[in-house]
Amino acid sequence: MTGTTTTDHAVHEAGSAQAEHAAHADHGADHGAPHVVNTDASATYAAARDRSAILDALIDEHAGTDPTRFRMLTGDRPTGPLHIGHYLASLRNRVRLQDKGVETFVVIADYQVITDRDSVGEMGANVQGLVLDYLAAGIDPTRTTVFTHSAVPALNQLMLPFLSLVTDAELRRNPTVKDELALSGGRPLSGLLLTYPVHQAADILFCHSRIVPVGRDQLPHLEQTRAIARRFNTRYAAGHSVFPEPEALLSDVPLLLGTDGTKMSKSKGNVINLRDTADETGARIRAARTDSERRITFDPEARPAVANLLTIAGLFLEESPESVADRVGDGGARALKEVVTEAVNESLAGHRARRADLARDPAHVAAVLREGNARANEVAERTLATVRAVMGMGY
Ligand code: TRP
Numbered sequence: 001m002t003g004t005t006t007t008d009h010a011v012h013e014a015g016s017a018q019a020e021h022a023a024h025a026d027h028g029a030d031h032g033a034p035h036v037v038n039t040d041a042s043a044t045y046a047a048a049r050d051r052s053a054i055l056d057a058l059i060d061e062h063a064g065t066d067p068t069r070f071r072m073l074t075g076d077r078p079t080g081p082l083h084i085g086h087y088l089a090s091l092r093n094r095v096r097l098q099d100k101g102v103e104t105f106v107v108i109a110d111y112q113v114i115t116d117r118d119s120v121g122e123m124g125a126n127v128q129g130l131v132l133d134y135l136a137a138g139i140d141p142t143r144t145t146v147f148t149h150s151a152v153p154a155l156n157q158l159m160l161p162f163l164s165l166v167t168d169a170e171l172r173r174n175p176t177v178k179d180e181l182a183l184s185g186g187r188p189l190s191g192l193l194l195t196y197p198v199h200q201a202a203d204i205l206f207c208h209s210r211i212v213p214v215g216r217d218q219l220p221h222l223e224q225t226r227a228i229a230r231r232f233n234t235r236y237a238a239g240h241s242v243f244p245e246p247e248a249l250l251s252d253v254p255l256l257l258g259t260d261g262t263k264m265s266k267s268k269g270n271v272i273n274l275r276d277t278a279d280e281t282g283a284r285i286r287a288a289r290t291d292s293e294r295r296i297t298f299d300p301e302a303r304p305a306v307a308n309l310l311t312i313a314g315l316f317l318e319e320s321p322e323s324v325a326d327r328v329g330d331g332g333a334r335a336l337k338e339v340v341t342e343a344v345n346e347s348l349a350g351h352r353a354r355r356a357d358l359a360r361d362p363a364h365v366a367a368v369l370r371e372g373n374a375r376a377n378e379v380a381e382r383t384l385a386t387v388r389a390v391m392g393m394g395y
Contacts, residue, residue, distance in 0.1 A: 075107030154380035261305035
């Protein structure tokens with residue numbers, strides 16, 4: 001990938017990843033949860049998976065010696081507590097990449113909270129909760145920059161030139177935006193919901209990120225970001241690669257459901273949050289939907305709720321769901337639930353203890369954000385200075 005393309009493919013490329021987009025809108029408290037269905041045969045998605053596998057191999061080869069080559073950015077909306085889906089599909093992976101030496105940025109996307117709702121909610125507490133889970137999971141603020149949109153003006157300013165590079169038709173056909181609009185309870189499409197993929201492009205491009213670990217629902221935004229990078233380079237920078245085109249790194253964690261066998265959702269009470277106690281977790285899993293067949297087997301088609309519990313246990317135990325099923329055997333739903341509860345609670349015990357400790361030190365959490373924001377501001381100001389210079393605005 002050169003980032004120095006001289007032709008603009010705006011019209012032709014617009015349908016690619018979008019057309020194959022999954023029906024899952026990444027929404028509200030559910031955002032960042034795994035949306036990946038591994039059995040799906042869609043060609044675009046399969047191609048994105050293949051590229052992700054190659055990227056993973058390249059990271060293994062080079063990250064230790066050349067960390068900036070794979071600078072990575074990802075993020076979360078501060079709409080509520082993170083749950084085990086976030087942990088298994090994204091948090092663990094972020095820490096893994098950070099520990100391989102990949103230079104990492106994590107945006108707490110506070111301006112994205114108001115794309116599809118009328119109030120900011122418990123913004124301060126939600127932001128603090130995210131930082132607690134990041135730190136407890138092993139995000140190391142000396143190596144990873146954790147920051148909020150609202151504290152980095154130069155990042156937000158990039159949205160202006162970027163908006164000049166997209167058409168309204170392109171924005172209107174973004175499938176993720178359409179899904180979010182459909183789920184927003186009859187609210188009219190706000191200017192921010194329509195344009196937030198461009199704002200997200202600013203998140204990714206301000207730090208020249210090469211890698212963006214995302215769920216499948218975010219692929220259209222990544223395509224939009226790549227188009228913006230290419231068009232910027234072509235139109236405003238005479239083909240020079242001011243912005244490299246970033247790549248998606250897809251999670252290989254399968255789609256996880258809530259404990260009732262339907263999509264995880266805070267409002268349905270079917271989620272296990274990272275901050276829940278062991279007892280709350282046990283109660284939630286005891287109440288989980290299963291079926292009346294005594295012998296436990298892994299059969300996602302015929303027994304989705306049981307398969308989901310086996311998948312959760314397997315991911316925590318780093319074991320296949322089939323082998324968890326074999327172990328439970330004729331023990332029935334009750335034995336299965338005991339295995340799942342133990343797997344979740346034992347795996348998260350350290351995380352939860354660290355989280356509780358950190359929660360007693362709000363000054364530390366505030367300092368992590370302050371320092372992250374300062375670093376993000378430095379990077380964003382440098383990028384904006386370049387953008388202004390290449391656009392002839394360096395007065
Ligand atoms: N839109 C993402 C979500 O809802 C959060 C996010 C904001 C993000 N900015 C980002 C993800 C940049 C990846 C890259 O989960």
